[in-house]
Amino acid sequence: MAVDYATLKKGGFMRQKQKNNFSLRLKVVGGHLDAKQLKVIAEVAEKYGDGHVHLTSRQGVEIPFIKLDDIADVKAALAQGDCEPGVCGPRVRTVTSCQGKAICPSGCIDTYALAQEISERFFAMELPHKFKFGVTGCQNNCLKAEENDVGIKGGIEVKWIEDKCIHCGVCEKACRTKALTEIDGKIVLNSDNCNYCGRCTKACPADAWENNEGYILSFGGLFGNRIHKGEEIIPIIHDKEKLFKVIDAAVAFFRDNANSGERFRLTIERTGEEKFKEYILNAYNS
Numbered sequence: 001m002a003v004d005y006a007t008l009k010k011g012g013f014m015r016q017k018q019k020n021n022f023s024l025r026l027k028v029v030g031g032h033l034d035a036k037q038l039k040v041i042a043e044v045a046e047k048y049g050d051g052h053v054h055l056t057s058r059q060g061v062e063i064p065f066i067k068l069d070d071i072a073d074v075k076a077a078l079a080q081g082d083c084e085p086g087v088c089g090p091r092v093r094t095v096t097s098c099q100g101k102a103i104c105p106s107g108c109i110d111t112y113a114l115a116q117e118i119s120e121r122f123f124a125m126e127l128p129h130k131f132k133f134g135v136t137g138c139q140n141n142c143l144k145a146e147e148n149d150v151g152i153k154g155g156i157e158v159k160w161i162e163d164k165c166i167h168c169g170v171c172e173k174a175c176r177t178k179a180l181t182e183i184d185g186k187i188v189l190n191s192d193n194c195n196y197c198g199r200c201t202k203a204c205p206a207d208a209w210e211n212n213e214g215y216i217l218s219f220g221g222l223f224g225n226r227i228h229k230g231e232e233i234i235p236i237i238h239d240k241e242k243l244f245k246v247i248d249a250a251v252a253f254f255r256d257n258a259n260s261g262e263r264f265r266l267t268i269e270r271t272g273e274e275k276f277k278e279y280i281l282n283a284y285n286s
Contacts, residue, residue, distance in 0.1 A: 003068065012085030013071060016064060023054070023064040024074065025086040027123070030097035030115035030135070031059035040081025048074050058132070059096045060086060090129050090261075092122040092251075097135035098142045100154065107137035108198045109154030109213055121244070122251065128258035128267075131251070132221075139197040144223075146230035149264040150250055151218040152243075155196030155236050156211050160187045164208040174203035196236055214238040219250055219280070220265040228265050233277050234284045242284065249283030 005015060012025040026041070033041075041061060045053050050065040066074055078084065086094055095118045098104065100111030115135045122133070136143035137154045145151030165187060172180045172187075179193035180200060196216065201209035214236040221230030237243045250264075253276060258267040268276045 006089075008071070009088045010091075012087055013066065014062075014088055018065070020068045021064070022066045022068065022071070023062045024066050025056070025088060026061045026063070026078070027084050027086040027094060028060050029095055029119045029123075030112040032112055033061070034082075037081050037083050040078060040083055043081075044074055044077050047077070058094060060094050087124045090127055092125040092127065092131045092133070095119045095123065095133045095135065096143055096148075098137050100135075100137040104137055105202070106140050106198075107154060108156045108196075109135075109137055109215065111135045111137045111143075111154065114152065114215075117244075118247070125251070127251070127255055128260050129263050131254065131264060134221075139195055145216075145221075146218045147221045147223040148230060149219070149221060149254070150247060151221055151230050153216040153218070155214050155216045156198035156201060157196055157214055157236060157238070158189070158194075158198070158201050159210040159212070160189065161208045161210055162186065164206050166206045166208070168205065170203050170205060171200035171209070174199040212238055215243050217243075217246060219276070220268045222263060222265040224263075226265075233280050237284075245286070246280060246283050249280055253279050 008022065013022040014025060016023055041053060041063065045051055045063050048066055048070045049063045054062040054064060056062060075085065095115045097111040097115035099107065100109055101107030102110055102112060118133050132148045133150050134143045134145050134148035135152045136145045141153060145153045167182065172182065176199065177193045177195050179190045181188050196214065201211050216232065216236050217234060218230030218232050220228060222228040234246065237246065254264045254267055257271050
């Protein structure tokens with residue numbers, strides 16, 4: 001019987017150069033695996049692979065040297081540990097994220113929770129080519145959000161609370177973009193310089209800043225044979241519903257306008273930057 005390699009690849013089993021051997025890509029959301037999952041992955045690697053796993057550049061886990069005849073048993077064994085195969089090919093891939101504000105002091109948003117929501121909504125969706133989401137918690141940009149087709153970066157829009165301020169100067173020193181200046185006893189925020197990093201409010205010893213967390217989006221990142229930094233089109237978004245409305249629009253634009261085998265960035269260029277910008281702005285303003 002002929003082997004349906006395309007279907008196997010769609011289900012995360014990638015052919016190796018060694019005949020009848022496959023490297024199994026697992027579904028990992030936001031780089032998060034619990035001890036139970038790690039245990040079963042190790043057991044499967046020892047029993048059905050060659051005893052090692054590969055950690056991918058996108059926070060994934062791959063188990064190489066899976067034999068063709070063992071694929072069904074491997075799936076069943078992984079399911080016992082709440083693990084499931086990932087996907088390859090022209091579809092939405094694993095969503096990556098840093099640890100975000102739940103763990104990292106610099107984090108501005110709950111990145112893992114957002115990555116889970118994105119994964120539940122889009123993971124494995126069939127598209128003209130692969131499509132990648134990346135979520136990073138702050139301007140430190142550990143996840144390099146702009147490398148993704150849609151990148152999401154956490155930010156905090158701040159407002160000074162005058163009656164709480166003790167005029168210690170800490171916020172000015174913490175600001176790396178020189179967006180804050182004290183003039184006549186008042187802290188003046190230059191919004192053109194502010195990048196929503198949140199360093200001022202995190203450093204303030206007097207809680208003299210009102211915080212409004214949000215999401216900074218970039219579109220069309222590419223980091224392969226050709227490199228292109230994803231571009232920001234809209235202001236910081238504070239509303240989760242609006243965030244997903246804009247993300248839905250970006251995915252729909254790609255689905256409806258891309259040629260088969262064409263990455264998102266190339267679709268934007270071929271159809272026109274202004275057309276895509278208008279499409280995204282309409283979703284943002286609706």
